[in-house]
Each structure stands twice: as structure tokens, then as C-alpha cells.
Amino acid sequence: AQVAGLIARLEGTAPLTPDNVVPAPMLDAIDFARLRDRLIAIRDLEPHRRGYDFERFLTELFDSFRLKAREPFRLDGEQIDGSFELGNETYLVEAKWLNRKVGVAELHTFHGKVEQKASWARGVFISFGGFTEEGLRAFGRGKRVIGVEGKDLYDALDRCIGIDRLLALKVRRAAETGEVFAPLAGLMP
Numbered sequence: 001a002q003v004a005g006l007i008a009r010l011e012g013t014a015p016l017t018p019d020n021v022v023p024a025p026m027l028d029a030i031d032f033a034r035l036r037d038r039l040i041a042i043r044d045l046e047p048h049r050r051g052y053d054f055e056r057f058l059t060e061l062f063d064s065f066r067l068k069a070r071e072p073f074r075l076d077g078e079q080i081d082g083s084f085e086l087g088n089e090t091y092l093v094e095a096k097w098l099n100r101k102v103g104v105a106e107l108h109t110f111h112g113k114v115e116q117k118a119s120w121a122r123g124v125f126i127s128f129g130g131f132t133e134e135g136l137r138a139f140g141r142g143k144r145v146i147g148v149e150g151k152d153l154y155d156a157l158d159r160c161i162g163i164d165r166l167l168a169l170k171v172r173r174a175a176e177t178g179e180v181f182a183p184l185a186g187l188m189p
Contacts, residue, residue, distance in 0.1 A: 030064055036157035039150070042097070054097045055081050058126065061153075065164045078113055086167050092117065094125045097150075102127040103135035107180070111145050124148060124167065131181050139180060146170045147181030155184050 038060075042053045055072055059082055062069035067084035074080070082093040094110040096102055107125060114123035121144070128150035136147070148170065156166045161184075169187040173179055 030162075032157050032160045035061060035064065036154060039153060039157065047097075047099075050097050051095075054128065055095050058082060058093065058095055061163055065162055067164060080113065086164060086171070090121055091167075092121060092123045094123065096126070097128040099129065101130045101132045101135070103132045104138040105135075107131070107135060107139040107145070107147075111139070111143055114144050122146075122171075126150075126153075128153075136181055141178030141180065143180055145180055146174050149181070149183065152184040161188065 038057055042050055042057060045053055059069045059071050062082075062084040067086055070083045072079065072081045080092055081095040084091055084093065092114055094106075094113075096106065102125070106127075110123055110125050114121055123145040124147075125145055126148045130149040130151065131147055146167075148166070152166060152170075153163070155161075156163060166184060166187075169184070170182060173182045173187060
């Protein structure tokens with residue numbers, strides 16, 4: 001499917017909008033407030049349960065926006081927290097809900113998982129608490145991973161911005177600048 005999509009884009013016969021991006025009229029059917037409130041409710045859970053509920057929430061969130069989510073899975077001793085499709089590209093997911101910001105070690109570990117997959121695989125690291133500035137600097141630029149923080153998710157849902165749109169904005173910024181993480185506030189003031 002990905003090869004066929006690439007050929008169609010090169011030949012100029014691909015649809016102008018990817019087939020799995022939610023059309024504007026359908027956004028009215030998505031209960032943004034319920035998704036936002038569900039995200040907030042996870043904060044009050046005990047840590048172990050919070051991590052599992054966060055993964056389930058992300059699967060539901062991606063499915064709400066037709067991103068063909070896949071639940072967490074294990075491969076040869078490694079855990080992948082899920083995957084989804086955006087614009088005919090497959091993204092692996094790392095989801096962390098920690099009481100601190102994610103640093104360079106976690107970013108490198110996830111990037112290593114992505115690098116071990118097919119060359120066209122990409123990754124989205126979702127850290128509810130965000131990322132340390134030092135970690136982002138040490139991790140570097142031009143990776144096949146983009147970062148999303150909890151504030152991005154909350155703000156998008158609160159402003160009725162589709163998660164597919166949030167991700168597309170982050171992917172474009174990364175493609176244009178090499179930045180792994182750019183907050184939604186800087187992408188859509």
C-alpha cells in the first residue's frame with residue numbers, strides 16, 4: 001500500500017488529501033471535550049494503571065481520527081506502544097506518562113527501535129510531561145522521530161484541532177527544520 005501510494009504521488013494521480021485524514025465536516029462528529037476530559041482523568045490514576053490507560057487512550061484517540069491505530073505489541077523482547085498511519089506513512093509510538101520530562105536516554109532508546117525497522121518507518125514519542133531542553137539538544141536533529149507532549153494533546157483537543165492535523169504540522173516542521181519537537185503553540189499560535 002505504501003509503495004502504491006508513493007507511485008501514485010510520483011505520477012500525480014494520488015488524491016489531494018490522504019485517505020486517512022478526517023474531512024472537516026466529520027470533525028463535528030468527534031467529541032473533543034470527552035477526549036480532553038478522558039486525558040485529564042488519566043492524571044489521577046495510580047502510576048502503573050496510568051501508563052496502560054494512557055496507551056489505551058492514544059489508541060482510541062488515533063482511531064477517532066481514522067489513523068488506523070494498532071495497540072501495543074511485543075517483538076523479540078521489545079515493547080512498541082502502538083502504531084498508526086498518517087498520510088500513507090506508518091508511525092511507531094512510544095508513550096510515557098512520567099512525573100518528569102523525558103531526556104536523551106529515552107529518546108535514543110526509542111530512536112534505536114525505529115532504526116531497527118524498515119527504512120520508511122517513522123516514530124512519534126508522546127511524553128505527557130514533555131521533554132528536557134538538554135535531552136532534545138543532545139538527541140540532535142534530522143531524526144525519524146517527532147515529539148508530542150501532553151500539553152500539545154490537551155491544547156489540540158481543547159481547541160478542536162484534529163490530532164491528524166497536530167501530527168501533520170509537527171511532521172512538516174520536522175521535515176523543514178530537522179526539529180524533533182515543536183510545541184503546538186509555536187505551530188498554530
